[in-house]
Amino acid sequence: MRIDLHTHSTASDGTDTPAELVLNAAAAGLGVVALTDHDTVRGHAEAVAALPEGLTLVTGTELSCRLDGVGLHMLAYLFDPDEPEFARERELVRDDRVPRARTMVRTLQELGVPVEWEHVARIAGDGSVGRPHIATALVELGVVPTVSDAFTPQWLADGGRAHAQKHELDPFDAIRLVKAAGGVTVLAHPAAVKRGRVVSESSVAELAAAGLDGIEVDHMDHDEPTRARLRGLARELGLLTTGSSDYHGSRKTVRLGENATDPEIYGEITRRATGAFPVPGAGGPLAP
Structure with missing residues (x-):
């Protein structure tokens, strides 16, 4: 089994x-x-x-x-x-996930990434929004090749440039x-x-x-x-x-x-x- x-x-x-x-x-x-x-x-x-x-x-x-x-x-x-x-x-x-994700999107925009909150929200759908949804948006925008590549210090990893606490x-x-x-x-x-x-x-x-x-x-x-x-x-x-x-x-x-x-x-x-x-x-x- x-x-x-x-x-x-x-x-x-x-x-x-x-x-x-x-x-x-x-x-x-x-x-x-x-x-x-x-x-x-x-x-x-x-x-x-x-x-x-x-x-x-x-x-x-x-x-x-x-x-x-x-x-x-x-x-x-x-x-x-x-x-x-x-x-x-x-x-x-759970309730803190949305404001945290919005903060990360704003930070990415400040870093020059053309990501929009509506894009991330559409990917998350009815799910509890999190970093993988933002990472998927970065893949779709061609910023990184895979979701795993978004979880680096350059982007969304703990302590990364676009990371935010929740x-x-x-x-x-x-x-x-x-x-x-x-x-x-x-x-x-x-x-x-x-x-x-x-x-x-x-x-x-x-x-x-x-x-x-x-x-x-x-x-x-x-x-x-x-x-x-x-x-x-x-x-x-x-x-x-x-x-x-x-x-x-x-x-x-x-x-x-x-x-x-x-x-x-x-x-x-x-x-x-x-x-x-x-x-x-x-x-x-x-x-x-």
Whole structure:
């Protein structure tokens, strides 16, 4: 059974609708897929409604966090989406995305890039607007060749010329909130250095001591030596190790299931979760 625990839909910055994502996951031969849109659970209902037989959905989100000036992402799985304090914090992060994106567009204009807010908003559609939508606009304008090329210090990377801050969670608070909602936390792509600064191993150790459950090891932004180092760190700290595609549809070249999580690790994640349960597919109305 292949298990992909990190994907995105049009509810945030992917290009597949939630329904398309689960159908594509089944077509890719996955047995389990997690929908982890940025700071939102808005796509879950549509994904569940379209879930085909033979595919299990893990509900989740990818939380925007910051520690000592370094941006990081925290994957949260199988939590109660209605837990009030956690729901309020997710809403604060989401609500700050539009003014932040508008600021980045204005900065790009000051740098001589002919990008317009209407262009970015059209790309985002009903999704939670973010840097990948701006990056897509830069590709369409011919400023950069790919979305990944926009995430550099020259443009949108943390600390980059056109980067702007948004409301982000303290990761220790994120762990506390997810745990209180019965969920499980995994630090996403912790050594993706090409995206900008990353947290130190000592910080990961502090997060582990605060209740972090795992780290994402097998990821497109981690080369083999990095993966080996992270596995050693996980063993030392008693953390689970996951693998995933971080799929964004056509916005990235990565394919669903390109990296996967060991079934035993997945089983441990489900055993630790008390806020929600994986949803087995029974042949949704959009399934072929």
